[in-house]
Structures are given as structure tokens and as C-alpha cells.
Amino acid sequence: MYALGLCCVRCNKKYPLKVIYKCVDCGGILEVVYDYEQIRPIEMRDKARQRSKNFNLLPLEEDASIVMGEGWTPIVEANRLASQLGLSKVIFKCEFSNPTGSFKDRPISIGVSKALEFGYSRVVIASSGNAATAAAAYAARAGLKSIVLVPESTPAEKVKQAAFYGARVIRVRGPYSNCFNLAEEAAEQLNLFNLTTTFINPYTVEGNKTIAFELVDQLNGLVPDYVFVPIGSGPMMVGIYRGYVDYAALGLVESPPRMVGVQAEGCDPIARAFAEGAIEVEPLANPKTIAGGICDGLWGYADDGTHTLNYIRRSEGYALAVSDEEIKAAQICLAQKEGLFVEPSGAAGVAGLVKSASDGMIGADSCVVVILSGHGLKDMRVLGEFDIPVIDSDVWELIKIVED
Ligand SMILES: Cc1ncc(COP(=O)(O)O)c(C=O)c1O
Ligand SMILES: [Zn+2]
Structure with missing residues (x-):
């Protein structure tokens, strides 16, 4: 294992890889640090090898890991959406294909x-x-x-x-x-x-880096201009960025992409702080949106939001909020135009992309990856009611309905 230890993002205090959730001196978030000097020659040698996971850049030994086929989720090109938005390439990373139905x-x-x-x-x-x-x-x-x-x-x-x-x-x-x-x-x-997957557990966030590692392999080394990610407190987005930073430090890619964090208007503490140019994120007491996965008001741990905001700025990306109507429209578009069934939070990235393209936030020649983070079967109540007829096995009855 090449993980050296934990480091506080605020005061730089170092810790061994033990059970610790926050810096004891300043309460700051802890991050895993790696020995790039040792990893670099191994990565250069194994560059072309497609791995199930890159354990060189994870904080545990491969043979101590509990796995069941997570990761290596498909990428799907969204040509119709790309041409509709006037973009050069839009790629969906299908995180709903994971064993339990989400990137988690x-x-x-x-x-x-x-x-x-x-x-x-x-x-x-x-x-x-x-x-x-x-x-x-x-x-x-x-x-x-x-x-x-x-x-x-x-x-x-x-x-x-x-x-x-x-x-x-x-x-x-x-x-x-x-x-x-x-x-x-x-x-x-x-x-x-x-195990809470915010930033309280310094190990869990590392698992999200594998999205970046896979994208590098799946896109033959091409780094997209933007990665659109639905964010609650933001560890998926931070993990993806950290994965690219690792690969950039090892010379495997030139530089990381710009990260775009997408929130819902009813729960937008990070997007709001970004729009206001604030240094710190303010928590939200009573957030409300149909996108339950990204409904996190950060009450009592607003530092997590500030951490994500800092990463967004570091990547030269941005955060934005979309309405529940825009999320619903993206969910319907994914199902009915692309054949991809995702929950509202899973569609929020697409809603963010549509809004960004129509607001001129991204250039027409951009290559974009959008994370589809959770399966549509996870939240059926938002789908509404359907008028499904019941008929006898009679072709004339059927014709009456379908040819109407
Ligand atoms: C489907 C879905 N998308 C996005 C998110 C937000 O991810 P994060 O917790 O990394 O901010 C969640 C979180 O639960 C989720 O369930
Ligand atoms: Zn500290």
C-alpha cells in the first residue's frame, strides 16, 4: 500500500491511517496522502493495464477489500443531446449500473x-x-x-x-x-x-476516485473539459477530481478537468456560496427538493460544503442550482430520448448541463462527462401515475387503443 497517512486540510497536521474522523487540533477535514514517488514508476510500467481498481491510489490492500463488481460502469455517448446543445461530445457515466444501483x-x-x-x-x-x-x-x-x-x-x-x-x-x-x-x-x-459518506470518514471518499481512473481508461487518456456531478455535500465530485489530480501528478494525464457541481434550487448552499463569491458555505435548515439524494442542508457540518466549494474553485469549475422542474425534464429526457432510467438526483447533472449550455456557460466545442449517479427504480413515487388500460386478449380492443 502506498497511502502514507492522513493530513488535515486546514492545519496540515499528519496522522497515521487509523480511526479518526477530524483533526484533533483544529477540527479540519482529513485526507489520505500517497507516496507518488514510489507509485510513479509502477504506474508508468502498467500504464496500459485496465485494472478492476487502482489499489496503488486507494488506502487499503487489494486482498483486504470487500468487492462485488462495483465500478467499471459503462460510458454512453449522448449524440442527440450533444447536437441539441451544440456541444462536441457528451458522455454519460452510468453509475446506476453499480451492484446496489448507485455510485455509493x-x-x-x-x-x-x-x-x-x-x-x-x-x-x-x-x-x-x-x-x-x-x-x-x-x-x-x-x-x-x-x-x-x-x-x-x-x-x-x-x-x-x-x-x-x-x-x-x-x-x-x-x-x-x-x-x-x-x-x-x-x-x-x-x-x-x-461509514457516513460525507467527508467525516476520510477513507470512503477515496472510493470515488475510481470514477476518474476508469474514465481515463475508457476515453483512452482523453480528459473532458468538464465533469458535471450532482452534489449534496460533494464527496463524489471531490473524489473524481482527486483521482484526476493523482493521475496528473503521476504524469498519466496532463491536467484535471473543470468540475461542475449541480444542486437543486431547494437545497443549494454550495451553489449559493459560489454565486455570491463567499469564502464559506452557510448551512440550510429546511431544504426541499424532489432530488432526495442531493438534499443535504449541511446543518452542523457546513465545513464539508466549504471543502467542496474550495475544490470547485481549484478546478476552475463552477456550481449551479437547477429547479425541480428542470430535474424532472432531464429525467424524462434521459428515459424517453436516451433509454436511461435514473432517479431525480441521478438526472440533476444533465439538468445542470442543459442549463449551462443554454446560458452560454460552456463553449460549443466542449467535451463533457455527466455522472448519472442513481437508478430510476430507487424512487418510483416521483414518476407519477400512468393510465394503463386492461383489456381482453382481443386484437380489435388493442387496435382501438394503440391507433387512437
Ligand atoms: C443519486 C445520488 N446522486 C448524487 C448524490 C450526491 O453525492 P455526494 O454525497 O457525493 O454529494 C447522492 C448522495 O446520496 C445520490 O444518492
Ligand atoms: Zn487541523
């Missing part, structure tokens, strides 16, 4: 592996639903018990999926932030490993 399998695979390594028998997670299902599944596979805290508003599909994997699922009243704060307290009082 990537961070959770790392987090559950670390829980085992650190000797825990139980894990806890606060989640809007997708990380909950991933934690439940990977914990089951690892033989660990999982306690899953979700907001009351989490769709029944996600709750049932997590419960069916055997997790102890508990709904917590109020917004997602209430789950986050409760998980933190429960982890401390009950000695549970906190």
Missing part, C-alpha cells in the same frame, strides 16, 4: 473494508438512501451488522432494499442533517465505525 458502492466498498481492518463488528451510516443500501449490502457481504439512519422522506424503495440486505434501518424525523448528527453521536457512544 464505490466509497462504501472502501469503508466496509476499513471497518473490517479496524476490527469493528458493527457500522453506522447516515444516508439519504443510496449509501444506506450500499452499506447494508457490503456489510452483509463482510459479515458485519449495519445500523442505517435515513430521513423520514427517504423513498420506500431505498428503505426496503436496505432492510432486505439485513440492515437495522431507522427513520429519523427532520432533514438529512439530523441523521448525520445522530450517526456521529451513535458511533462514539456505541463504538460503531461511522
Whole structure:
């Protein structure tokens, strides 16, 4: 393993790769640092090899990892959307193809592996639903018990999926932030490993880097101009950027892409801070959007939002907010024009791209990757009602309906 340790993003204090969630001196977010000098010659030698995962740049040993086919999700070219928006290339990264139906399998695979390594028998997670299902599944596979805290508003599909994997699922009243704060307290009082996939667990975020590693291989080394990512607190977007930064430091790509963080208008603390040119993100007490996966008001941990904002600026990208109507339109467009069935949060990146293109935020010759982060089957209530007729097996009855 080439991970050297943890480093505080605020005061630079170094820590070994142990169970620690925040800098003890300043409360700052901790990040894994790697020994690039040792990794570089190995990466140069193995450049052409397509790996299941690049363990050189992850904080655990390959043979200690709990995996079940996460990653290597397909990329799909969206030629029709590209020409409609006047862009040179639009590529979807189909994260809904992961084993439990969202990108969260990537961070959770790392987090559950670390829980085992650190000797825990139980894990806890606060989640809007997708990380909950991933934690439940990977914990089951690892033989660990999982306690899953979700907001009351989490769709029944996600709750049932997590419960069916055997997790102890508990709904917590109020917004997602209430789950986050409760998980933190429960982890401390009950000695549970906190798998919450914000920035509290320095290991889980690393799993998102594999999206970047795969994109480099899948696009034959081409780095897109922009990567559009739906963001709650933002670890998926930060992880993807960090993956590109690793590869740039090792000379495998020239430079990372610009990152575009897409939020919903009803929950836009990071987009708002970006638009205002603020240094720090302000939390939001009562966020509301149909995109439950990105409905995180950051109440009690607004630093996480500031961390993501800093990364957006570092990448020379931007953040924006889209309305629920724009998200719904993108979800319908993906299903009915591209054949791709995603949940509202999974479509938010596309809504952000459509808005950016029509507002002239990105150049016409741009190459863009959009992350489709979660499966449509995860939230069926947002699909509305359909008038589905029931008929006898009678062709004249059928003709009457379809030729109407
Ligand atoms: C489908 C979906 N997209 C995007 C996100 C936001 O990701 P992050 O937590 O990395 O900000 C989530 C988070 O749960 C999600 O479920
Ligand atoms: Zn510190």
C-alpha cells in the first residue's frame, strides 16, 4: 500500500491511517496522502493495464477489500443531446449500473473494508438512501451488522432494499442533517465505525476516485473539459477530481478537468456560496427538493460544503442550482430520448448541463462527462401515475387503443 497517512486540510497536521474522523487540533477535514514517488514508476510500467481498481491510489490492500463488481460502469455517448446543445461530445457515466444501483458502492466498498481492518463488528451510516443500501449490502457481504439512519422522506424503495440486505434501518424525523448528527453521536457512544459518506470518514471518499481512473481508461487518456456531478455535500465530485489530480501528478494525464457541481434550487448552499463569491458555505435548515439524494442542508457540518466549494474553485469549475422542474425534464429526457432510467438526483447533472449550455456557460466545442449517479427504480413515487388500460386478449380492443 502506498497511502502514507492522513493530513488535515486546514492545519496540515499528519496522522497515521487509523480511526479518526477530524483533526484533533483544529477540527479540519482529513485526507489520505500517497507516496507518488514510489507509485510513479509502477504506474508508468502498467500504464496500459485496465485494472478492476487502482489499489496503488486507494488506502487499503487489494486482498483486504470487500468487492462485488462495483465500478467499471459503462460510458454512453449522448449524440442527440450533444447536437441539441451544440456541444462536441457528451458522455454519460452510468453509475446506476453499480451492484446496489448507485455510485455509493464505490466509497462504501472502501469503508466496509476499513471497518473490517479496524476490527469493528458493527457500522453506522447516515444516508439519504443510496449509501444506506450500499452499506447494508457490503456489510452483509463482510459479515458485519449495519445500523442505517435515513430521513423520514427517504423513498420506500431505498428503505426496503436496505432492510432486505439485513440492515437495522431507522427513520429519523427532520432533514438529512439530523441523521448525520445522530450517526456521529451513535458511533462514539456505541463504538460503531461511522461509514457516513460525507467527508467525516476520510477513507470512503477515496472510493470515488475510481470514477476518474476508469474514465481515463475508457476515453483512452482523453480528459473532458468538464465533469458535471450532482452534489449534496460533494464527496463524489471531490473524489473524481482527486483521482484526476493523482493521475496528473503521476504524469498519466496532463491536467484535471473543470468540475461542475449541480444542486437543486431547494437545497443549494454550495451553489449559493459560489454565486455570491463567499469564502464559506452557510448551512440550510429546511431544504426541499424532489432530488432526495442531493438534499443535504449541511446543518452542523457546513465545513464539508466549504471543502467542496474550495475544490470547485481549484478546478476552475463552477456550481449551479437547477429547479425541480428542470430535474424532472432531464429525467424524462434521459428515459424517453436516451433509454436511461435514473432517479431525480441521478438526472440533476444533465439538468445542470442543459442549463449551462443554454446560458452560454460552456463553449460549443466542449467535451463533457455527466455522472448519472442513481437508478430510476430507487424512487418510483416521483414518476407519477400512468393510465394503463386492461383489456381482453382481443386484437380489435388493442387496435382501438394503440391507433387512437
Ligand atoms: C443519486 C445520488 N446522486 C448524487 C448524490 C450526491 O453525492 P455526494 O454525497 O457525493 O454529494 C447522492 C448522495 O446520496 C445520490 O444518492
Ligand atoms: Zn487541523
